[in-house]
Amino acid sequence: MTAVLAAQGVACAYGDREALAAFDLAAAPGTVTALLGANGAGKSTALRALARLHKPRHGAILLDGQDVWRLRRRAFVRRVAFLPQTETAPWPMTVEQMVLLGRLPHRGWLLPYTQADRAALARALDQVELQGLGGRDLGSLSGGERRRVLLARALAQDAAVLVLDEPGAHLDLRHQVELFDLLRRLAHQGGTTVVLSLHDLHLAALFADHAVLLRQGRVLAQGPAAEVLSPDLVRAALGVTVEAVPHPRHGVPLIVPVTRREADR
Amino acid sequence: MSDRDRGRRRYGVLVLLLAVVLLASAAGSLLVGSAEIPLRRTLTLLASSQPSLERTILLKLRLPRILLALVVGAGLASAGTAYQSLFSNPLADPFVIGASSGAALGATAAILAGWGWNGGWGIGPLPLLAFGGALATVGLVYLIGAGGSRSSPVTLLLAGAAVSTVVGALVSLLMILHDQSLGVIFNWLLGGLSSATWHDVRYGAPLVGLGVLALRLLSRPLDALALGDDTVASLGLSALGLRLAIVVAATVATAAAVATAGIIGFVGLVAPHAARLLVGGENGRLLPASCLLGALLLLLADDAARTLAAPQEIPISILTALVGGPFFLLLLRRQSRAPGGLP
Amino acid sequence: MRTRAANLLLGLLALPGLPALAGASRAAAAPPPRRVVSLAPSLTEIVFALGAGDRLVGVTQSCDYPAAARGLPRIGGMTDGTIDLERLLARQPDVVLAIGEDQATTVANLRRLGARVEVIESQTVADVFGAVSRVGEILGLREPAGRLRRELEQRVDRVRTAVAGLPAGKRPRVFFEIWDHPLMTASRATLAGQLIELAGGINLFADLSGRYVEVSPETVLQRNPQVILSPDHHGRALSVDNLRRQPGFAQVDAVRHGRVHTFAGDLVSRPGPRIALALELVGHALHPDLVPLPAEGAPPGAARH
Numbered sequence: 001m002t003a004v005l006a007a008q009g010v011a012c013a014y015g016d017r018e019a020l021a022a023f024d025l026a027a028a029p030g031t032v033t034a035l036l037g038a039n040g041a042g043k044s045t046a047l048r049a050l051a052r053l054h055k056p057r058h059g060a061i062l063l064d065g066q067d068v069w070r071l072r073r074r075a076f077v078r079r080v081a082f083l084p085q086t087e088t089a090p091w092p093m094t095v096e097q098m099v100l101l102g103r104l105p106h107r108g109w110l111l112p113y114t115q116a117d118r119a120a121l122a123r124a125l126d127q128v129e130l131q132g133l134g135g136r137d138l139g140s141l142s143g144g145e146r147r148r149v150l151l152a153r154a155l156a157q158d159a160a161v162l163v164l165d166e167p168g169a170h171l172d173l174r175h176q177v178e179l180f181d182l183l184r185r186l187a188h189q190g191g192t193t194v195v196l197s198l199h200d201l202h203l204a205a206l207f208a209d210h211a212v213l214l215r216q217g218r219v220l221a222q223g224p225a226a227e228v229l230s231p232d233l234v235r236a237a238l239g240v241t242v243e244a245v246p247h248p249r250h251g252v253p254l255i256v257p258v259t260r261r262e263a264d265r
Numbered sequence: 266m267s268d269r270d271r272g273r274r275r276y277g278v279l280v281l282l283l284a285v286v287l288l289a290s291a292a293g294s295l296l297v298g299s300a301e302i303p304l305r306r307t308l309t310l311l312a313s314s315q316p317s318l319e320r321t322i323l324l325k326l327r328l329p330r331i332l333l334a335l336v337v338g339a340g341l342a343s344a345g346t347a348y349q350s351l352f353s354n355p356l357a358d359p360f361v362i363g364a365s366s367g368a369a370l371g372a373t374a375a376i377l378a379g380w381g382w383n384g385g386w387g388i389g390p391l392p393l394l395a396f397g398g399a400l401a402t403v404g405l406v407y408l409i410g411a412g413g414s415r416s417s418p419v420t421l422l423l424a425g426a427a428v429s430t431v432v433g434a435l436v437s438l439l440m441i442l443h444d445q446s447l448g449v450i451f452n453w454l455l456g457g458l459s460s461a462t463w464h465d466v467r468y469g470a471p472l473v474g475l476g477v478l479a480l481r482l483l484s485r486p487l488d489a490l491a492l493g494d495d496t497v498a499s500l501g502l503s504a505l506g507l508r509l510a511i512v513v514a515a516t517v518a519t520a521a522a523v524a525t526a527g528i529i530g531f532v533g534l535v536a537p538h539a540a541r542l543l544v545g546g547e548n549g550r551l552l553p554a555s556c557l558l559g560a561l562l563l564l565l566a567d568d569a570a571r572t573l574a575a576p577q578e579i580p581i582s583i584l585t586a587l588v589g590g591p592f593f594l595l596l597l598r599r600q601s602r603a604p605g606g607l608p
Numbered sequence: 609m610r611t612r613a614a615n616l617l618l619g620l621l622a623l624p625g626l627p628a629l630a631g632a633s634r635a636a637a638a639p640p641p642r643r644v645v646s647l648a649p650s651l652t653e654i655v656f657a658l659g660a661g662d663r664l665v666g667v668t669q670s671c672d673y674p675a676a677a678r679g680l681p682r683i684g685g686m687t688d689g690t691i692d693l694e695r696l697l698a699r700q701p702d703v704v705l706a707i708g709e710d711q712a713t714t715v716a717n718l719r720r721l722g723a724r725v726e727v728i729e730s731q732t733v734a735d736v737f738g739a740v741s742r743v744g745e746i747l748g749l750r751e752p753a754g755r756l757r758r759e760l761e762q763r764v765d766r767v768r769t770a771v772a773g774l775p776a777g778k779r780p781r782v783f784f785e786i787w788d789h790p791l792m793t794a795s796r797a798t799l800a801g802q803l804i805e806l807a808g809g810i811n812l813f814a815d816l817s818g819r820y821v822e823v824s825p826e827t828v829l830q831r832n833p834q835v836i837l838s839p840d841h842h843g844r845a846l847s848v849d850n851l852r853r854q855p856g857f858a859q860v861d862a863v864r865h866g867r868v869h870t871f872a873g874d875l876v877s878r879p880g881p882r883i884a885l886a887l888e889l890v891g892h893a894l895h896p897d898l899v900p901l902p903a904e905g906a907p908p909g910a911a912r913h
Contacts, residue, residue: 053498077501084499088353090491091546096269101489105501109485135272137545300830318859322826325855376787391789441690445670445873448820449787457790459824462855527790571824576813578790578822 004028005050005080005161005193010059012045019045020217023059027195027210029160032187034204034225035197037214038238043197044085044165046214050195051082051163063161077105081159083150085166095141095149096134099124102156117156124156127182143170151179162186164196168203176200180207205229205252213237229253276550279543283557287335290564294331295323297568299575330461333469333525334567335560337458338532340473340522342559344515345533346540346552347480350487351511352418359519359533362410362425362512366432367402368395368523373439373450392468392524399520402432407512411505417494418508455580456527458567469525476518477556483511484548530582531589532559532566538596562588640748641702641724647714648686648707650730650880652677654743655705657881658752666699673874673882688713697721703746730879733802733887737761740881756881763884764806767891770898771808780894782809783833783862790822800837800876803883807891807899809835829856835894836862839873869893 005027012020020042027033035043048054050061052068061068068076081102090098102124103117125131128148138146147170154162162183168176184207186192198204204211204225211228213220215237221228231242234255244253296307300322310320344359352361360366371394380390410424440450480487486507489497497504522529536559537551544550566584573579645666646652652671655664661676666683668691681699684691687710696704701723706715708727718725726746728739737757744753771779782804786792794800795816804811812833813823836851848868852858862868875886891899 048495051499053495073498073503074501077499082495082499084493084495087496088491088493090488091350091353092541093488093546094272097488097547101485101492101500104485104489109489109502109507110482135269299824299827318829318856321856321859322829326824326826326829389789441685442669444685444687444690445877449790449792452787452790452792452822457822459822460789460791571826576823576827577816577818578824580790580822 004062004064005163005195006062007046007050008060008062010046010049010056010061012042012049012054012056014045018217020049020056022218023049024219025050025195025212025222027161027193029193030187030191031209032184032194032196032207033210033212034208035195035212035214036199036201036204036228036237037220041214041237042217043214045217046212047082047163047165047195047197051080052076053082074105074108077157077159079159080161080163081154081157083154083162083164083167085169087150090138093138094134095125095130095136095138095152096121098138098149099134099152099156102153105157105159120156120158124152127155128152129178144172144175147171148175148179160191161193162195164194166197166199168198168200176203183207201229201234201255205247205254206250226252229255231255276544280553280557283554283561287557287561287564290561291331291335294334294564294568295327297572298322298327299571325462329463329466330458330567331564332466333458333461334564336466336470336473337522337526337529338536338560338563339556340477340518340559341529341533341563342536342540342555343477343480343552344519344522345559346537346548346555347483347487347511347515348533349537350491350548351508352422353491354422355538356534357422358530359515359522360429360528360530362421362516363402363406363429363432364399364516364519365523365528366429366436367398367400368520369398369436369454369528370402370432370439371395371398372453372527373436374398376446376450376453377439377443392465396520396524399523400516402428403512403516403520407509411508421508421512452580453527456529456582457570457578457580458526459571459578461525465525469521472521473518476514476516476521477552479514480511480518481549481552483507483514484552487511487548526581528582529563529585531585531593532563535589535593535596536562538593542596542599641746643700643702644747645683645696645699645701645704646671647683647691647705647711648730649673649677649874650736650878651705651707651728651739651743653878653880653882654740655747657756658740658744658747658749660747660749663747665701666696670874687711693717693721697723705743705746731799733764733799733806733879733883736879736881736883739879760881760884764887767887767899768806771891771895774808774895776810779808779810780834780867781812781831781861782835782837782894783812783828783831785836785838786820791825791828792820792822795819795821798877799879799883800839803876803887803890804837804894806887807894809890809894825854825856829860832861834861834865835867835869836860837869837871837876837890837893839876840870867893 007023007025010020010023023046035046037043045054049056052061055069063071063076063079099121100113100117103113103120107113107117125134128151130145130148130152138149141149151167168179171179180203183194187194208225211225212222213228213233220237221233229244231244234242241258242255243258244255247254296302296304300319302319302323307323310317310323341359345357348357348359348361349355372391375391375394406421406424406428409428410421440447486502489500489502490504490507494504537555540551540554540558544554566581566588569584570579570581642663643665644655644663646655646664647668649668649671652664652667653673655661656674656677664680667677667680668684668686669682670686671677671680683696683699691714693714704718704723704725706725706727707730708715715725715727728742729735730739737760740753740757740760744750784794784800784804786794793813795818796805796811796814797819801811812828812831813821848863848866851863851868857863871889875882885902888899888902892901
């Protein structure tokens with residue numbers, strides 16, 4: 001089950017404020033695409049447009065060549081799962097109840113959950129290493145654990161495409177690494193199309209195949225991660241002076257900031 | 266046994282227990298009333314079919330009154346549960362978007378026009394106007410608060426508060442200008458089941474039941490809606506459509522309850538919280554438990570209403586507030602001590 | 609010498625007469641008030657009954673009897689907070705007639721602003737007689753007031769003596785229904801309740817302490833009233849037919865014998881000059897054989913179903 005998620009000349013706005021313009025993207029199956037940029041650069045907007053949550057003013061979002069806004073919402077969400085950056089806290093709920101909501105695209109809101117749903121639940125909990133915690137109350141979990149529950153929900157959707165807004169936020173390093181490892185495996189071995197945003201450039205270098213650098217709502221550069229993560233481009237996008245050093249083990253460019261103090265020397 | 270099965274077993278036992286307590290209380294309530302009919306006599310009367318005044322009192326006055334208490338209690342509790350979920354607000358109750366002020370306006374108009382309860386045709390003008398007033402006001406609130414792109418639960422709440430204030434002021438104005446009917450209007454507003462008959466049950470129960478059933482069916486969307494519109498859309502649901510459906514279902518139940526029994530506060534606020542303590546926050550389980558607790562609460566309050574100051578009937582809102590208030594404070598104390606309670 | 613002693617004696621004899629002289633001169637000095645404001649419909653009716661209706665310059669919204677009262681300028685309602693002080697004072701009254709109940713703040717404010725306020729108790733049937741006398745005294749109409757008071761007392765007495773000898777068994781149980789949903793009744797403490805007792809009836813809820821109280825149909829059925837009375841603003845809802853439809857009510861004595869009566873609402877709740885008429889109407893409803901229908905007939909609004 002694979003799908004290509006693409007954007008062509010997409011422009012989005014919130015009221016009068018333009019948030020994204022001339023946005024092009026082609027996310028291929030089996031790849032991890034990372035959207036990078038400063039806060040307010042348009043990453044979340046782009047992801048929400050890709051996830052059919054925000055209707056673009058111009059341009060089109062295509063899923064396997066079809067305009068997503070021509071598709072029925074239910075048909076779309078069966079193939080594309082979305083993890084929001086923040087979510088309002090629900091009433092006391094168990095982990096299981098929360099993750100099972102991810103089966104709504106398949107089950108609908110009326111019919112009871114089936115064996116297949118429970119199997120997907122178990123698989124998803126396994127993948128985020130929360131197996132056995134199904135009965136736990138959400139309120140008793142740590143911030144990172146709660147984030148993984150939401151990720152499990154997205155995974156339970158069994159979708160061909162995963163669109164994730166800062167999935168690594170609030171996670172400690174170990175869990176971040178495990179999460180991105182999981183996502184890369186899902187992509188490279190499972191053929192899932194993964195599009196996500198993140199701030200950590202090191203993780204982007206290590207785990208993303210494709211990177212898109214956004215600045216003020218426009219694409220500054222996109223291409224293979226190793227190419228996009230160049231000091232000049234990063235400085236133009238993030239407004240901070242950086243240097244690139246090769247990773248001692250994996251060779252990918254690691255972007256490190258250059259402070260004023262050192263520059264003075 | 267897995268966690269899940271244990272949870273399901275526990276829930277089943279709890280619901281069964283509540284249902285049994287409820288049935289027992291309902292049966293016991295048959296013995297309660299200003300006309301003293303001792304247990305043995307009650308049983309004899311129920312067994313025989315000879316008409317008598319006492320039999321009339323039992324079957325035509327007390328029994329429908331008890332049933333109406335159960336129905337109204339369940340309806341208000343359901344609506345309160347739904348709104349607390351919908352608005353992610355622990356203080357939401359069935360009247361939060363204007364149903365009570367609208368019903369009050371309708372009822373006041375009927376009382377001032379001299380339209381009593383049984384106009385001779387099927388439904389009297391007073392309950393009809395109360396029902397219609399509630400629906401119309403909620404409709405108005407919905408149009409104001411949910412139209413357009415800026416629609417969100419918060420705007421609905423704000424619109425509800427604003428419209429309620431205005432409509433409530435109109436009611437107060439009418440009361441002041443016609444103060445010879447003040448006592449009557451005041452007593453209606455405070456709610457009461459004292460004059461309940463099968464007539465009320467026949468019209469009120471199906472409507473309330475419809476609303477309660479619909480809300481139960483919508484329990485999963487209620488869960489999802491609490492997570493935010495983006496999440497809801499990403500799960501393939503229409504936030505606007507579902508919110509409308511929930512408001513309609515809750516309002517029908519509330520309007521029918523208010524039309525037959527006046528404005529009874531606290532049941533819709535306290536029952537969901539108590540139920541949440543017992544079965545957790547997932548609406549599929551919470552709604553039935555809340556219904557049972559609401560029915561029980563109102564039944565007991567009504568028993569007290571007709572015995573504490575007999576032969577005078579105490580308007581039931583006074584009792585639900587006197588009991589509900591301290592109970593609510595108790596709940597608060599528990600919440601503040603337990604970690605990770607309400608979000 | 610005799611002249612001086614005689615003068616002294618005459619002076620001594622005149623002493624007791626001095627206060628009277630002073631009073632007379634005071635009365636002569638203060639003319640009876642010509643601009644009167646009434647803060648209660650019952651007082652308005654008394655003023656009109658004394659023939660001084662033309663002196664009223666301000667009345668409450670509820671003052672609707674006699675018809676002439678309806679054209680008078682309104683100064684608000686009957687309770688604190690609904691009485692418009694500004695408008696009241698703008699009428700420049702010589703005296704303001706108040707009933708006191710729910711008017712304490714207004715009375716105090718008016719006095720503080722220098723107006724003359726006379727508070728007249730009017731809660732019971734007996735209060736009416738005293739009220740008539742007081743209003744007559746204030747308006748300088750002692751003669752007409754005395755005549756009216758005597759007439760009212762006689763009429764009330766006539767009814768009272770007609771039913772005086774009745775044993776408890778001959779006094780019908782009376783249920784005064786104010787509203788049906790919720791079911792509300794008037795207790796003995798209300799004017800209607802007093803009328804019922806004076807007319808030889810027993811209030812079904814004689815054991816209640818409040819005034820307008822909510823009760824349950826159960827109790828009414830159990831106590832089985834023989835007569836049901838209600839005020840006319842209860843609406844069309846109260847009739848024998850409608851009552852018969854209520855569960856259990858078809859067996860109630862009052863419904864079986866069709867003894868269900870409606871009266872003009874203000875007639876049985878206003879402690880004014882029409883109280884005698886009200887008592888006669890209620891008396892006739894309870895004991896048609898002992899109390900004849902009043903000569904002036906039933907005023908519009910008092911009817912029998």
